[in-house]
Amino acid sequence: MxxxxxxxxxxxxxxxxxxxxxxxxxxxxxxxxxxxxxxxxxxxxxxxxxxxxxxxxxxxxxxxxxxxxxxxxxxxxxxxxxxxxxxxxxxxxxxxxxxxxxxxxxxxxxxxxxxxxxxxxxxxxxxxxxxxxxxxxxxxxxxxxxxxxxxxxxxxxxxxxxxxxxxxxxPKEMTAAGYADLAAKIPAGAEWMIADLFGTEPINSDAWHVLQDVLDDMLSDPEGVAAGKPEAIAALFDGLTLSGIAMQIAGSSRPASCTEHLYNHILDMTHHRYKGKLQSHGFQVAVGTLTLCAFFDEFFKMDLSTLDVDKCVADWPTLEQEQQRALELFKDFPVPKLGYTEITKKYSDKDAVRVQLTRVKENWPEFKAKLQKQCYTFEKMRRLFEIAGAPTDPSQIGVTREKLRADTDLTQLMRWRINLLDLAKRAEIYDTLVARVFGKGGAWEIK
Ligand SMILES: [Zn+2]
Known part of the structure; x- marks a missing residue:
């Protein structure tokens, strides 16, 4: 076709x-x-x-x-x-x-x-x-x-x-930004699989296939994109169009946007500038996309088939505790109640968390394999961005790794949509994941 x-x-x-x-x-x-x-x-x-x-x-x-x-x-x-x-x-x-x-x-x-x-x-x-x-x-x-x-x-x-x-x-940077916005659908798709497993936002098959079936193909020519080759740019635009149509079909941005886009939302809401200039949507999303690829890389090294579901459920905070945590985290944010509002919408009680974690545990090898098939490694994504001309490091848009680390805590709470970080919180691996990505030897090692 x-x-x-x-x-x-x-x-x-x-x-x-x-x-x-x-x-x-x-x-x-x-x-x-x-x-x-x-x-x-x-x-x-x-x-x-x-x-x-x-x-x-x-x-x-x-x-x-x-x-x-x-x-x-x-x-x-x-x-x-x-x-x-x-x-x-x-x-x-x-x-x-x-x-x-x-x-x-x-x-x-x-x-x-x-x-x-x-x-x-x-x-x-x-x-x-x-x-x-x-x-x-x-x-x-x-x-x-x-x-x-x-x-x-x-x-x-x-x-x-x-x-x-x-x-x-x-301008070349705009096309590179589009390439990154399209690449974002790789981790966003993987996070949709998590929401699907949890049952909070089941995958809409039509919306999924319209985009995900051709995504690899459409990301396969970063050289052409960088060189401004008409065929490559037309293919990129087609990919972006299919992504938008997937959202039309789903009636939501779920097919195209998850945690990687929230890093961009934070920067937009705080009017982030670098060298005096607002940074493009796609460049900000590029950094979020790489971050999510790094999180998935570390996530795949874990074994959730041995998860102690009883302990995780016993430790799971109450809604009031989560709301309090959100208020504390967002207190200096332009919208201090944002985390509170969103966590109130997406909070799962202990019974729901038990069901969610049991599904992860019981399906772990197959589920992990499915996610791995969907994801690109950090290194692969970084290389594609390098060729396409998109950012490969947060410093290129004026964001420090320390800020990215801090923003990660906000992204987990700032939208009602279930994401990888929610799974990590429930499974009590969030701190380890973050420590691995931002710690010694991690993709975004803070030196
Ligand atoms: Zn976007």
């Missing part, structure tokens, strides 16, 4: 996005696709200063030339993240222009247009200018609201256009 066929099949399952056009020169299809999917509607091309130059202006001119009633809006700021004030800005643009948003840009502009369009009860069209994230085709928008990074439920774009010539001309 070609990627095009795969995407077409996946779109049928997802039922939100109607068309994806990813090819060299695809920009010229924008007016015709707009007219087909938004007949007799007015368009507003939404870009920033960079993406206006990269594609926005051409899209706008072609729309006018093809007789589409079209206006433009350029977000004036030079550097921005997906924050609420931009949602208000674009809500306002859509209300005053009474037009359909045509988002021209990368992940941030797309997420903003996605949520604002939803606020205005209308669909929108996405023109991607970089293969930098998987959010183009995803269900939901990830926005910082009241200091907390949150995923707002909203439908994916009706139409997606990605001109491979435009994607290939994007």
């Amino acid at each position: 070609t990627n095009k066929e795969r995407i077409a099949k996946a779109l049928e399952l997802a039922g939100q996005t109607k068309a994806v056009e990813c090819a060299p020169g695809a920009l010229k299809c924008v007016p015709e696709l707009f007219k087909r999917y938004f007949p007799n509607k007015k368009a507003v091309v939404i870009a920033d200063n960079n993406t206006w130059k990269a594609a926005g202006e051409r899209v706008y001119d072609m729309m006018l030339a093809e007789g589409v009633d079209c206006v433009k809006f350029i977000i004036p700021d030079e550097e921005f993240h997906a924050e609420w004030k931009y949602i208000e800005m674009i809500d306002d643009v859509l209300k005053t222009t009474k037009a359909i948003a045509v988002s021209v840009g990368a992940g941030v502009i797309n997420d903003i247009c996605k949520l604002s369009s939803h606020h205005c009860n209308q669909h929108y069209m996405c023109v991607a200018t970089a293969a930098s994230v998987d959010g183009f085709s995803s269900f939901g928008a990830s926005i910082v609201y009241q200091n907390a990074k949150q995923t707002f439920e909203c439908p994916a774009p009706l139409v997606i256009v990605a001109d491979v010539d435009v994607l290939a001309a994007a």
